[in-house]
Amino acid sequence: MSGFDNQLQEQETRHGLCPPSHAIRAVSLLHEFNPLETQHMLLKDNVAIITGGAGVNGLGFATARLMAAQGAKVAILDLERADPAGAAAQLGAGHIGLVADVTDKASCDAAVAAVLKAFGRIDTLVNNAGITQPVKTLEITGSDYDRILDVSLRGTLYMSQAVLPAMQAQQSGSIVCISSVSAQRGGGILGGPHYSAAKAGVLGLARAMAREFGPENIRVNCITPGLIGTDIIKGKLTDEKKAEIAETIPLARLGRADDIAGACVFLASPLSTYCTGITLDVNGGMLIH
């Protein structure tokens, strides 16, 4: 039995999940959704994968929590040290957490195979895993460049490649890629130029995939968050600096992880069926263009 099988079996036992043979029936919400039926959960019976979703203060976990509340079965993928199974357990029964490194193609493929085995389909992928580094252009080493680009950009490619065959077979799917305002304004607040480049690369990759897979009813969109109070900025900004930044933002505050979660649910849901290749700014007005 593989490591992934073991991870799944352990979680299935713990949460009383159905065995794979009872995997979720294929349902195309795109055809059944009636936005006027308010009791209808937006992601009922959807299966969503969220990379980098194990940090409970992060954008990914907030997205996992909101997607689960909207009826999705969620698979949280993250590095071992982030404890994705523990994070999934906090969502309640019926969700799974898998150890996966998005920079490693075999790891992405194995995790997606495990999700398909557990749930039988994949409706949404949120490419959320990302790391940053606050350095200036002349300080960026080759290994810094590789590290930062590998997680955001290579990871987005590998994970998208891993889920696309299942989405093609279903003729439906939504891929949401977390870029950054840093890609648009040439630096956010904390990330170095290589981080801006990685996140700008994500925009280009997502738009090209949107064009390629649109005819198969697979939508690919980006979110460009502004400055959001998560662990990625923890200890890097004083309260005074945060207040100073908030004064420059039209909505007069830093973002919250739930602000991004709402945008992810929108892009995963049938509310956005005619959106592909878009960049959804969620920045409180920090960048208006």
Ligand SMILES: NC(=O)c1ccc[n+]([C@@H]2O[C@H](COP(=O)([O-])OP(=O)(O)OC[C@H]3O[C@@H](n4cnc5c(N)ncnc54)[C@H](O)[C@@H]3O)[C@@H](O)[C@H]2O)c1
């Ligand atoms: N917080 C912000 O202000 C902000 C702004 C714009 C964009 N973003 C982007 O949002 C995303 C989420 O960031 P966050 O603020 O929640 O930070 P976070 O540090 O809480 O989340 C990042 C997650 O990615 C995981 N991760 C790192 N390397 C990985 C790998 N190789 N494989 C799998 N998972 C890996 C980490 O373990 C962590 O759980 C990132 O892509 C980040 O660049 C954040």
